[in-house]
Amino acid sequence: MDSPERPHLEAWLRYADDLGLGPFYLDRAPQSTPDVGPFSDSRAAESVPAPVSSAATAPSIAAVAPRRAPEPPIPQKPTAASAFTPQVSGPSLFEERIENDSLARILDDIGPNCTRCKLHKARTHIVFGVGSPKAQLVFVGEGPGHDEDVQGEPFVGRAGKLLTQMIEAMGLRRQDVYICNVVKCRPPENRLPERDEIATCSPYLLRQLGVIQPKVICCLGACSAQTLLNTNQGISRYRGEWFDFHGSKLIATYHPAYLLRNPPTKSEVWKDLQKVMAVLGLEPPRKSKSS
Ligand code: URA
Numbered sequence: 349m350d351s352p353e354r355p356h357l358e359a360w361l362r363y364a365d366d367l368g369l370g371p372f373y374l375d376r377a378p379q380s381t382p383d384v385g386p387f388s389d390s391r392a393a394e395s396v397p398a399p400v401s402s403a404a405t406a407p408s409i410a411a412v413a414p415r416r417a418p419e420p421p422i423p424q425k426p427t428a429a430s431a432f433t434p435q436v437s438g439p440s441l442f443e444e445r446i447e448n449d450s451l452a453r454i455l456d457d458i459g460p461n462c463t464r465c466k467l468h469k470a471r472t473h474i475v476f477g478v479g480s481p482k483a484q485l486v487f488v489g490e491g492p493g494h495d496e497d498v499q500g501e502p503f504v505g506r507a508g509k510l511l512t513q514m515i516e517a518m519g520l521r522r523q524d525v526y527i528c529n530v531v532k533c534r535p536p537e538n539r540l541p542e543r544d545e546i547a548t549c550s551p552y553l554l555r556q557l558g559v560i561q562p563k564v565i566c567c568l569g570a571c572s573a574q575t576l577l578n579t580n581q582g583i584s585r586y587r588g589e590w591f592d593f594h595g596s597k598l599i600a601t602y603h604p605a606y607l608l609r610n611p612p613t614k615s616e617v618w619k620d621l622q623k624v625m626a627v628l629g630l631e632p633p634r635k636s637k638s639s
Contacts, residue, residue, distance in 0.1 A: 446555065451481050454555045458532065465548040467491075467533035467541075473500035477528030477556055484563040484628055486526045486596075487511065488553065490571035490603065491541045497534035502527045507604040511568070514604070518621055519630050526560055528553060530575050541571060550575050557596065564624050565596050569603030588620045597627055 446453075455476050462468055475492040478501050487503075495505035503511045512522055531541040531549040541549075553575070557565060567573035570583040576593060577586070583600050591598045601620040607613055625632065 449555055449559050451477070451556060451559055454552055454559065458552055462533075465531075465533075465545045467531060467535060467545050467549075470536045471533035472497045474532045475500055475502050475529060475534070476532055477526060478502055479522060479526035480524060481526070481560060483524065483526035483560055485520070485524075485566065485624065486528065486557060486560055486562040486564070487515075487566050487568055488557075488572040488576065489527070489529045489568045491529045491531040492534040493538055493605075494534065502529055503604070506608060510604040510607060514617070514621060517618075518625050519632070526556075526562065528556055530572050546571070546575055557593075562596050564627055565593055565598045566620075566624055567598065567600040569600075569606065573600035588616070588623065590623070599624060 458474060458476070460474070462474060471492075473492075473496075475496045479486075489503060492502060493505050493507070495508070496502050502508070511527070515522055515525055530553055531545050532552065533549075535541050535545070565576065567576055567583075573583050573586070574580060576598060577591060577600070583602070587600050587602065589599070599620055601617045602610075602613055607617060622632070624630075
């Protein structure tokens with residue numbers, strides 16, 4: 349018999365099976381904690397992106413969108429090993445605050461034939477973002493890959509399918525969240541976006557986040573985490589920790605492409621997603637009596 353929880357449960361069990369972990373809600377100890385290097389997510393474990401740490405690229409959503417009523421500050425508890433301090437309130441990327449900004453306006457400002465950075469040369473489509481403009485949860489990836497470039501939608505390839513599974517395991521659907529990337533055009537050969545490309549394109553990401561003002565931003569991989577936290581520190585230093593990002597709660601986790609290459613790491617990501625679920629008040633699907 350179908351219950352409203354059933355699609356939830358099935359997606360969640362599929363994800364659990366895929367991990368070989370069984371039911372997550374039993375809170376089993378992870379099977380293993382792999383040694384995750386600082387730039388080991390996404391496409392090229394060896395190629396380290398240029399640090400995104402200069403004042404010129406420091407993000408400021410506050411400058412481009414009206415702020416929500418501030419929430420209680422999130423205690424920043426860096427681990428003893430990391431002592432990581434993000435800098436999320438640097439100078440604005442924008443000369444002037446944009447009143448009444450909207451996703452449509454941002455898309456319009458980018459324009460259909462953007463040539464602001466060299467990524468335009470090889471792209472097929474600008475991949476702006478997809479999902480609910482009122483989403484409480486925004487996933488931010490790195491940049492479109494081949495499938496995304498062809499289809500014009502973020503996270504539709506193999507990594508995207510895993511992201512969809514993760515979203516469904518949280519009891520949500522893709523259309524309930526918003527999904528976008530740091531750069532909107534595909535880096536050739538799936539290389540990491542370069543510093544100048546991130547600097548050129550990230551203002552649009554910041555405006556997207558400023559318009560949506562989600563409760564939670566989940567950075568997928570080092571590129572988005574480093575861009576939004578304005579750091580060149582490796583993601584494993586601060587993955588799973590909460591940060592305040594201009595009124596939104598920000599958490600970084602590993603990129604789904606990294607999970608495809610390192611399946612045991614999925615258990616770490618699931619822990620991060622459970623933290624997100626707790627903040628959003630999402631219950632993990634209850635175990636059915638028959639299973
Ligand atoms: N990887 C990303 O970071 N973004 C996509 O949209 C697809 C793959």
